[in-house]
Amino acid sequence: MTSFVTxxxxxxxxxGRxxxxxxxxxxAGVSALNHLFSQPGGSRTMLDAQVPYSIRALTEYVGKLAEQHVSAIEAKLMSSSAFKRAQHLTNNEENTEILFGVGCTAALATDRARRGEDRAHISWTNGVSSGESYIWFDKSNRTRPDEExxxxAMVLNAVASAIGIEERIKIEELDTEQFNESN
Structure with missing residues (x-):
């Protein structure tokens, strides 16, 4: 049984793992980076964190132009690229630690007209296994900070999954929202 934590x-x-x-x-998801870097131990866990916010920056990061940027496919490309970067940064050292890559792509509440739903896709891989999660938000019942x-939380849960931690932050979706996580 999963135990929930803050x-x-x-x-x-x-x-600690x-x-x-x-x-x-x-x-979205930049608050997860704040959590990871604001507590002691971040240098033991984090090799690199990036926020390629423009389409061009994201395309350069993953190495190809996606048909749709806020999608499960793009999240998988991002986690795969992040994992390859982790391998590169450890320089193929003899390493018994698990390496991981996590990718998150999202479209949240905005102050301009935008096609499409408020949603997020997260993907992770550790080279042996992988997983993904997504959420479709109810635009009328959440603010951008709520969505962020x-x-x-979903990004932090993905990092935990990648390194074998069973505890999770509880994701409390509304009845009018869709959430799924598969590991």
Whole structure:
């Protein structure tokens, strides 16, 4: 049975576990980076974090132009690129630690007209296994900060999954929202 913890508690567990990796987010999830770097132990866990916010920056990061940027496919490209970066940064050292890559792409509430739903896709890989999660938000019942908080929790949960931590931050979706996580 999964036990639920706060973001602070989950980050302490992450930093206490053997594992190093890279996290890349665009559109949302940057608060997860704040959590990972604001607690002691971040240098034991994090090799690199990136926020390629423009389409060109994201295309350069993943190495190809996606048909749709806020999609499961793009999140997988991002986590795969992040994992490859983790391998590169450890320079193929003899390393018994788990390496991981996490990618998050999202479209959240905005102050301009935008086609499409408020949503996020997160993907992770550790070279042996992988997983993904997504959420479709109810635009009328959440603010951008609310959506950011939930997406960041999902990113932290993805890091935890990648290094074998069972505890999770509880994702409390509304009845009018869709959420799924597969590991």
């Amino acid at each position: 973001p602070r508690e989950l980050v302490a567990l992450i930093h 053997s594992g190093k990796g890279c996290v890349v987010v665009t559109g 908080e939930l997406v960041s």
